[in-house]
Amino acid sequence: MSRTQQSADREQERITDDNGVAVESALVGDDLELSYPTSEETIVDCARLDIPEEAVTALVGPNGSGKSTLLKALSNHLTPDTGNVQIHGEDLDTFSRKELAREMGVLSQENDSLGSIPVEDLIYHGRYPHRGFFDGVTEEDHQAVERAIELAGIDHIRDAELGQLSGGQKQLAWIAMVLAQDTDVLLLDEPTTFLDIHHQFRVLETIRQLNEEKGVTVAVILHDISQAARFADYLVAMSDGELYDWGPPEEVVTEQLLADVFGVEATVEYEPELQVLPKRALPDRRT
Numbered sequence: 442m443s444r445t446q447q448s449a450d451r452e453q454e455r456i457t458d459d460n461g462v463a464v465e466s467a468l469v470g471d472d473l474e475l476s477y478p479t480s481e482e483t484i485v486d487c488a489r490l491d492i493p494e495e496a497v498t499a500l501v502g503p504n505g506s507g508k509s510t511l512l513k514a515l516s517n518h519l520t521p522d523t524g525n526v527q528i529h530g531e532d533l534d535t536f537s538r539k540e541l542a543r544e545m546g547v548l549s550q551e552n553d554s555l556g557s558i559p560v561e562d563l564i565y566h567g568r569y570p571h572r573g574f575f576d577g578v579t580e581e582d583h584q585a586v587e588r589a590i591e592l593a594g595i596d597h598i599r600d601a602e603l604g605q606l607s608g609g610q611k612q613l614a615w616i617a618m619v620l621a622q623d624t625d626v627l628l629l630d631e632p633t634t635f636l637d638i639h640h641q642f643r644v645l646e647t648i649r650q651l652n653e654e655k656g657v658t659v660a661v662i663l664h665d666i667s668q669a670a671r672f673a674d675y676l677v678a679m680s681d682g683e684l685y686d687w688g689p690p691e692e693v694v695t696e697q698l699l700a701d702v703f704g705v706e707a708t709v710e711y712e713p714e715l716q717v718l719p720k721r722a723l724p725d726r727r728t
């Protein structure tokens with residue numbers, strides 16, 4: 442079966458649980474073609490994408506394969522050329538920015554314009570963008586902010602200005618801001634990049650805890666394929682702007698995927714846990 446055929450078939454299937462019952466989707470992308478205003482080039486072309494409700498889905502794929510672009514469309518930061526995105530059955534583009542902030546927390550890669558803001562103010566701002574910066578802070582807001590600061594482990598830098606932090610500290614501040622929103626859906630573009638191993642574990646544990654205890658739906662871009670396979674319930678593998686495959690990690694992470702999509706020769710081990718052991722980079726097929 443050709444890759445395109447395989448891809449098309451996968452897009453038509455619904456995800457089912459262990460009993461064969463279709464899993465509901467929190468977010469659905471239908472017939473999506475995505476490009477940027479500066480260029481005519483189609484960056485993402487995806488017939489169907491489901492982000493299952495109350496599950497953790499990791500988007501994986503090589504640099505430039507369109508993961509962030511897809512996440513921007515799912516968070517209404519990029520308007521599709523064709524197709525649409527629905528959240529809980531409603532068209533995303535009918536939500537105002539303020540309404541959407543109550544539905545989903547979004548960690549993007551384009552976060553650096555608020556250099557002189559103290560960390561704590563940033564997190565309070567994240568908590569209530571839909572109410573305006575100067576409206577009163579409720580006890581509930583206060584608790585959500587304190588909890589987010591604790592979860593991200595950044596109490597010691599809460600008074601520091603964002604511009605004076607290290608890359609990893611800044612990342613944790615943005616993560617705390619998103620967590621303080623307290624939404625049912627989280628879209629996270631590379632939350633573990635810049636983080637040391639302690640904070641990587643801590644952030645991933647927090648995401649899993651929110652999913653298990655509060656039923657939060659998560660779509661997260663991760664670069665470490667072994668980490669993604671162990672962490673997520675479902676993987677979406679992107680290749681050249683198309684959805685190459687999706688499903689449970691054990692089905693998606695194969696030696697063929699590693700060769701076709703990532704251009705590496707690697708073995709996939711399942712004991713004691715799923716991990717990818719790369720052997721060598723294959724010759725670059727692009728010209």
Ligand SMILES: Nc1ncnc2c1ncn2[C@@H]1O[C@H](COP(=O)(O)OP(=O)(O)OP(=O)(O)O)[C@@H](O)[C@H]1O
Binds near residue numbers: 502506
């Ligand atoms: N703002 C932009 N304007 C024009 N083209 C863009 C823009 N952002 C990304 N692109 C292009 O879209 C393609 C996909 O980029 P995208 O950031 O979605 O990839 P990615 O899979 O998230 O990559 P990475 O793993 O490196 O973060 C790339 O070829 C990139 O050059």
